[in-house]
Amino acid sequence: MSVFVDSKLALFNYLNAANSTTQFTAANLTWSDPKPIAGTWMEGTTTKNTYAKVTPKQGAGFEGKATVKYNRLTLADFAKFRPTRPLPVYQPATTVDMLSNILYYFGLVLGPQDILSEPVVLDAQGAGTVTIKAKDTSPLWLGQLSFDVVQGGANIDTLTTVKALNGLNYPVADPATQTSALLYTYPLNLTGYRDQMLAMAEGVLSSANADILVTALKALDQGPGAALWNNSDSSNTWSLNGAKVIFCGLNTMVFPTNQSYKYVMCLELREGVTTPTGRFYLHFNDPDNPNSAD
Numbered sequence: 001m002s003v004f005v006d007s008k009l010a011l012f013n014y015l016n017a018a019n020s021t022t023q024f025t026a027a028n029l030t031w032s033d034p035k036p037i038a039g040t041w042m043e044g045t046t047t048k049n050t051y052a053k054v055t056p057k058q059g060a061g062f063e064g065k066a067t068v069k070y071n072r073l074t075l076a077d078f079a080k081f082r083p084t085r086p087l088p089v090y091q092p093a094t095t096v097d098m099l100s101n102i103l104y105y106f107g108l109v110l111g112p113q114d115i116l117s118e119p120v121v122l123d124a125q126g127a128g129t130v131t132i133k134a135k136d137t138s139p140l141w142l143g144q145l146s147f148d149v150v151q152g153g154a155n156i157d158t159l160t161t162v163k164a165l166n167g168l169n170y171p172v173a174d175p176a177t178q179t180s181a182l183l184y185t186y187p188l189n190l191t192g193y194r195d196q197m198l199a200m201a202e203g204v205l206s207s208a209n210a211d212i213l214v215t216a217l218k219a220l221d222q223g224p225g226a227a228l229w230n231n232s233d234s235s236n237t238w239s240l241n242g243a244k245v246i247f248c249g250l251n252t253m254v255f256p257t258n259q260s261y262k263y264v265m266c267l268e269l270r271e272g273v274t275t276p277t278g279r280f281y282l283h284f285n286d287p288d289n290p291n292s293a294d
Helices: 007-018 075-081 095-106 191-198 207-220
Strands: 029-031 050-056 066-070 087-089 128-133 144-151 244-250 263-268 280-284
Touching: 007 029, 007 066, 075 144, 087 095, 095 128, 191 207, 191 244, 191 263, 191 280
Parallel strands: 087 144
Antiparallel strands: 029 050, 050 066, 128 144, 244 263, 263 280
């Protein structure tokens, strides 16, 4: 909990505390911009430094208006009782950019309604002196406050502007009904077809190459598609006809592949083939040579 609260909320708290029977909020009451009492007819009638008008919102169940007198706080006074220490801030462009740091280190709640947005000029090491100035219309604050600034760490909450992540999803849109090609072919070892696969160029598979892969998949597949792989242009399931080789070569961590294999072929089924869904990767190694350490 901060030492001070938001300036707008503070005024409602003060008003309700002074009038123990009221429960005014921003939902039922409008608080005008404050004005200084100095120079008005009220100057000799009160020890307060500020006045504002409060009026009920339509439908709030109130009527009329009231002039409220109160003391706005002076920003400079904060320096008298806060610890003397520099404020760590990460590359602020304006004084408003520092508000979250001021709250975190000093417990002082300031909003854009309270201080002027002015440029911040620091040295190459991110250090210097900054002065924040209260707006004339700040509900709670007057004057200005200066403090030393040093280079601080970047605020994670500020850097992560997108917090609703889209990356952690199933590999298919409907895992209850769709078969993910990526997961389905993940465990298959096509090392026995290394030479034929490395000879296949990127682009649409020739019919002969599609037949080679259909034969390989039928031989190795132990899932529900084992007998269904085909090279038919009229089939929209398990068909390699018209499939495209996106990549064939050395495995890399760029792909969602099994890094135990040296080679990988990325295949994309032709448009209209609905099962399995998505791109898939066929893994293979060099044939084992007992005389080689590789």
